[in-house]
Amino acid sequence: xxxxREYQECIERFxxxxxxxxxxxxxxxxxxxxxxEYKESLECIAEALNGMKLPPPPPQLVDDVMFHIYARERxxxxxxxIPGLFxxxxxxxxxxxxxxxxxxxxxxxxEGWPLVFATLAVIWGVLIMPALEAGADKxxxxxxVSALADKLRIEGEKFSASVNSIIPDLFGDRKxxxxxxxxxxxxxxxxxxxxxxxxxxSYNFPPSKPxxx
Amino acid sequence: MTDNFNDAVHITRVLDGDTExxxxxxxxxxxxxxxxxxxxVGNEEEARDAAQEVFYRAFRALKSYNPTWPFGAxxxxxxxxxxxxxRKKKKVQTVSITMDETVxxxxxxxxxxPREKRRQSEQNRSVWEAxxxxxxxxxxxxxxxxxxxxxxxxxxxxxxxPLGTVMTNIHRxxxxxxxxxxxIQSELLS
Ligand SMILES: [Zn+2]
Numbered sequence: 001x002x003x004x005r006e007y008q009e010c011i012e013r014f015x016x017x018x019x020x021x022x023x024x025x026x027x028x029x030x031x032x033x034x035x036x037e038y039k040e041s042l043e044c045i046a047e048a049l050n051g052m053k054l055p056p057p058p059p060q061l062v063d064d065v066m067f068h069i070y071a072r073e074r075x076x077x078x079x080x081x082i083p084g085l086f087x088x089x090x091x092x093x094x095x096x097x098x099x100x101x102x103x104x105x106x107x108x109x110x111e112g113w114p115l116v117f118a119t120l121a122v123i124w125g126v127l128i129m130p131a132l133e134a135g136a137d138k139x140x141x142x143x144x145v146s147a148l149a150d151k152l153r154i155e156g157e158k159f160s161a162s163v164n165s166i167i168p169d170l171f172g173d174r175k176x177x178x179x180x181x182x183x184x185x186x187x188x189x190x191x192x193x194x195x196x197x198x199x200x201x202s203y204n205f206p207p208s209k210p211x212x213x
Numbered sequence: 214m215t216d217n218f219n220d221a222v223h224i225t226r227v228l229d230g231d232t233e234x235x236x237x238x239x240x241x242x243x244x245x246x247x248x249x250x251x252x253x254v255g256n257e258e259e260a261r262d263a264a265q266e267v268f269y270r271a272f273r274a275l276k277s278y279n280p281t282w283p284f285g286a287x288x289x290x291x292x293x294x295x296x297x298x299x300r301k302k303k304k305v306q307t308v309s310i311t312m313d314e315t316v317x318x319x320x321x322x323x324x325x326x327p328r329e330k331r332r333q334s335e336q337n338r339s340v341w342e343a344x345x346x347x348x349x350x351x352x353x354x355x356x357x358x359x360x361x362x363x364x365x366x367x368x369x370x371x372x373x374x375p376l377g378t379v380m381t382n383i384h385r386x387x388x389x390x391x392x393x394x395x396x397i398q399s400e401l402l403s
Binding site: 008009012013016018038041042045046048049050051052054055056057058061062064065066068069070072073 | 232233235236239240243244247248251252257260261264265266268269272333336337340341344355358359360362364365380383384387390391394
């Protein structure tokens with residue numbers, strides 16, 4: 001013999017179509033007014049809920065969602081891009097150090113860092129922001145910006161590594177020109193400008209001005 | 214099966230970097246997400262915001278999507294978790310304050326005569342208002358059962374609850390609803 005609670009659970013499942021009323025239950029329902037009322041109230045609640053029609057989504061929801069996704073992804077572009085900048089700066093510094101060993105205006109040597117920032121500001125303002133604002137396929141843009149940042153980072157690291165490997169030679173040159181601000185030991189061996197020229201020529205980094213020996 | 218296949222095609226495209234392919238998925242599932250959100254917040258504006266956020270979360274989490282699950286079920290799970298989480302954060306237990314009064318909780322059968330239809334509509338509103346007084350977990354479970362027409366097993370999967378707990382919660386939710394509707398019971402039965 002089941003309890004009313006157990007019968008009511010069966011009624012629950014019957015309402016949800018997971019259970020058929022057994023003879024035992026039919027008999028109980030005939031004799032127990034509590035369970036009968038429960039069944040009736042459940043039936044009308046279920047009927048009301050099943051028959052209810054929630055409002056459909058607004059027609060522009062798909063566009064709104066996509067806009068939201070693009071906007072959120074656009075905000076993520078900046079942090080993706082920033083870590084890529086650091087190696088570029090390092091590469092730039094090394095490049096400046098190298099460039100300073102061949103005759104270059106002192107102002108460029110002194111103003112190296114401000115120049116870096118000015119150039120980046122121009123790149124940011126002229127190339128990146130307008131492209132972001134253009135509202136084109138932002139995901140493609142985000143991908144290409146990240147790819148560019150990655151590529152620049154790798155190139156920068158390669159360039160730094162190769163330039164660093166011949167830095168003693170550069171110091172030798174700089175000593176000869178009377179530049180005293182380097183703390184490293186000057187190279188003991190003879191300077192090898194050919195090595196430097198070969199390295200620069202074999203390097204696939206397009207310099208703003210071609211190097212002339 | 215074809216739906217699942219189409220979903221898989223679009224998901225692969227999105228994972229390959231084609232964000233626009235996600236639009237197809239949004240178009241297919243926005244009704245589902247919006248309904249669940251609406252049943253929890255009771256007004257269009259919040260439901261729309263929630264749908265946007267849920268789709269964005271799904272977009273970001275797409276890499277972790279297990280393709281052996283139907284995509285709709287995965288989205289439904291994200292929606293349910295998000296909605297319950299948000300409600301908990303906001304510490305709102307009922308939606309009566311923010312509920313859209315203008316919304317027409319219509320009856321699907323248009324063959325009814327206007328008077329009957331109006332009466333049915335009023336009854337629906339009473340049930341809907343009572344439902345909105347229920348605690349979130351009960352409202353969610355009833356919404357999944359009746360608006361989404363999910364089986365106990367599907368609800369158990371969606372809410373990550375044991376089947377027994379699902380059945381108990383459905384029972385308690387309906388019992389509470391029945392108690393609340395006691396005063397208008399005779400009207401409902403007529
Ligand atoms: Zn009984």
